[in-house]
Amino acid sequence: MANASMGPTSSAAWANDFDEWRTQARRLLHLGAPPASVTWHDGNASHDDLFSSREPPSMPPGSPPAPIRIGRDQLTLLRNVARYRVEGHDPPRWPLLYRVLWRWAQGDAAAMHPADVDGRVLHQRWHAVKREAHHMHAFLRFHRRDDGRGERYLAWFEPAHDVLDLGAEHFADRMGGSRWIIATPRGGVRWDGSALDYRTPCPKDWTDQARTAAEHANADEEHALWRTYFVSTFNPARLNHRVMTQHMPQRFWRHLSEGDLIPVMEAKARHGGQRLAQESSVGQRKGKALPGGRSALSRSSSGDDG
Amino acid sequence: MELIDKLSILADAAKYDASCASSGAPKRSSRGKAGLGSSNGMGICHSFTPDGRCVSLLKVLLTNFCLFDCQYCVNRRSSNVPRARFTPEEVVRLTLSFYRRNTISGLFLSSGIIRSSDYTMEQLIQVAKLLRETYQFRGYIHLKAIPEADPRLLEEAGRYADRLSANIELPTLTSLKTLAPEKELGTIHSAMGYMRQRIDAANDNAERDAKRLPRSANPKRMAPTYAPGGQSTQMIVGADATDDRTILQSAQHLYRDFRLKRVYYSAFSPIPERPAGLPQAAPPLLREHRLYQADFLIRGYGFQAEELLNAPGNLDLEIDPKLSWALAHRDDFPVDLNRAEPAMIARIPGIGLRSVQRLVDLRRLRRIRYQDLVALRCRLETLRPFVVTQDYRPADAQRDSTRLRQSLTQPQPAQMALW
Numbered sequence A: 001m002a003n004a005s006m007g008p009t010s011s012a013a014w015a016n017d018f019d020e021w022r023t024q025a026r027r028l029l030h031l032g033a034p035p036a037s038v039t040w041h042d043g044n045a046s047h048d049d050l051f052s053s054r055e056p057p058s059m060p061p062g063s064p065p066a067p068i069r070i071g072r073d074q075l076t077l078l079r080n081v082a083r084y085r086v087e088g089h090d091p092p093r094w095p096l097l098y099r100v101l102w103r104w105a106q107g108d109a110a111a112m113h114p115a116d117v118d119g120r121v122l123h124q125r126w127h128a129v130k131r132e133a134h135h136m137h138a139f140l141r142f143h144r145r146d147d148g149r150g151e152r153y154l155a156w157f158e159p160a161h162d163v164l165d166l167g168a169e170h171f172a173d174r175m176g177g178s179r180w181i182i183a184t185p186r187g188g189v190r191w192d193g194s195a196l197d198y199r200t201p202c203p204k205d206w207t208d209q210a211r212t213a214a215e216h217a218n219a220d221e222e223h224a225l226w227r228t229y230f231v232s233t234f235n236p237a238r239l240n241h242r243v244m245t246q247h248m249p250q251r252f253w254r255h256l257s258e259g260d261l262i263p264v265m266e267a268k269a270r271h272g273g274q275r276l277a278q279e280s281s282v283g284q285r286k287g288k289a290l291p292g293g294r295s296a297l298s299r300s301s302s303g304d305d306g
Numbered sequence B: 001m002e003l004i005d006k007l008s009i010l011a012d013a014a015k016y017d018a019s020c021a022s023s024g025a026p027k028r029s030s031r032g033k034a035g036l037g038s039s040n041g042m043g044i045c046h047s048f049t050p051d052g053r054c055v056s057l058l059k060v061l062l063t064n065f066c067l068f069d070c071q072y073c074v075n076r077r078s079s080n081v082p083r084a085r086f087t088p089e090e091v092v093r094l095t096l097s098f099y100r101r102n103t104i105s106g107l108f109l110s111s112g113i114i115r116s117s118d119y120t121m122e123q124l125i126q127v128a129k130l131l132r133e134t135y136q137f138r139g140y141i142h143l144k145a146i147p148e149a150d151p152r153l154l155e156e157a158g159r160y161a162d163r164l165s166a167n168i169e170l171p172t173l174t175s176l177k178t179l180a181p182e183k184e185l186g187t188i189h190s191a192m193g194y195m196r197q198r199i200d201a202a203n204d205n206a207e208r209d210a211k212r213l214p215r216s217a218n219p220k221r222m223a224p225t226y227a228p229g230g231q232s233t234q235m236i237v238g239a240d241a242t243d244d245r246t247i248l249q250s251a252q253h254l255y256r257d258f259r260l261k262r263v264y265y266s267a268f269s270p271i272p273e274r275p276a277g278l279p280q281a282a283p284p285l286l287r288e289h290r291l292y293q294a295d296f297l298i299r300g301y302g303f304q305a306e307e308l309l310n311a312p313g314n315l316d317l318e319i320d321p322k323l324s325w326a327l328a329h330r331d332d333f334p335v336d337l338n339r340a341e342p343a344m345i346a347r348i349p350g351i352g353l354r355s356v357q358r359l360v361d362l363r364r365l366r367r368i369r370y371q372d373l374v375a376l377r378c379r380l381e382t383l384r385p386f387v388v389t390q391d392y393r394p395a396d397a398q399r400d401s402t403r404l405r406q407s408l409t410q411p412q413p414a415q416m417a418l419w
């Protein structure tokens, strides 16, 4: 990280999460440190940047910084962009956010607009994060595994971005008094009916239980009902693989209790079942045409076997 | 009959209803409360079946016994299909069980007509009432409104349901007479009219409450809600010869007269033991797709049905309705993005509503350049002949529409595949 071209005014800053970044960024901004002069470090990796001091320099005494004004929408945008997990050659998050904030503070309001060279990246990331939170709301599956205290639900989920807390808030609203645990490859969260308990990394015990529950979905008998529903509500005459995978990427199928049915249903529809909308097993049952006409409406019994 | 067998029959019988939306409900939460379920206005698709359709709700019929003989319907009384009937408790059990496992966000319950319309409606209400009152279920509920039922029952249904729908099924009086002789357009309209009145009144009350009372005011004084997610309907496409213009005009009337939230279009799928006169062909999915696009232009972009189709006939299957309109109105183009009214920008093919808003925001900050359209991911090949920016004027602005159309359709034959 040592960079000979950096002058003595260069600084380094460390942040693990958005709030830490925000504190650092605020100080750097007040010091007037331009983005190019700051080296950002993400996470807890060890640092030995010889040209920077570990802590950003403190404020010059006697000059209270002018407050930087930033709208609530902008703050939400920046906070959510920080949830995006950067891969490969994508620009890392902290320098990007700081550059945008810097430009904003200079009066360049276009910096956060989706047509801007930086703003565009922000909005793409925000979109990806929102989408992943939505995926979690949609495709996470709970499996009932009661414990000593009674009814309890377990889920294993592999989010592509840092959206665990967004999901947890959603499920706390949704599940009311039911207790649950969500385990992910990074963190985990438990709801006891009244409070959320976050753990990073996810306790091994939670991970093991949640993964086992997901791998043995049929141990929860109600999943058989759901699978039956999934097959029956499908219209083979409208088979459309492309639209399905566009909305429900294949990476999620593995953990859906109905995921393994999809290829079978598609194959069946292609080999003949596609002529009718009716599910073939329903067609094989004994049918029953009913008597009566409009006048039957005034009679009290027909067509109703209870 | 086992519950699982009933489920397979009654889900199969319900899939012809295209709607599965769970959006538009007011904010509800079960955090720290007895009961189950939440809603926040946004719909959630919990899965997609291989037909590409969203699974958001448990969509079943209470029973597929039916006294009616609507020709297009798999459940008509003369159809030789397996029959079943759920008890209200069974539907409740399935709803709660699926909901806890996060496979659905609520229930969409419909039914064949048994005994009488009132009796059928009462049964549907019974399920919703059990869910809401006995189990304190706060997830989404969509109930089918039986048009012939007593208004008193429609009133009760709206107090439990987020959404109500009475299906119009066929776009004209004539097709209804031929294919569903026991249904009456007048009755369907008056049910829709009644529901509209109640929804409007509840909304007005809610607005008044919001002005008068502080947020934390005694909840008992809050106006009673009535189907807060509005009402919708469905039209079957391709069961008879009705053209798209008639269908869209009919939809436009429904939006205006009854303030429907949505009209759903359902491409007619071949059913077992098809009655004479109904098509055996594969469902016209592309036609259905074009109707949804046109419907969206009517609801969101300020188009009239008559603008999209100025003579009897069907929508162009080859190009989308907005592009089709633009090609027929070359005099209105190209549009200068730095000057035009937002409503006119929205009429440019290849620019969606979100981009319109972003362009309007952007031009307050600086002049719009062509590169901005790239950054906003607008459909460049489509919009190129129709826009002017600070640094761009289309070279093909003068080209005639037939040739332009050719150049716009040629490079993307793959897009013509099924939606």
Ligand code: SF4
Residues within 6 Å of the ligand: B066, B067, B068, B069, B070, B073, B074, B075, B076, B077, B111, B112, B113
């Ligand atoms: S009333 Fe008509 S459309 Fe409804 S279930 Fe009966 S036959 Fe089908």
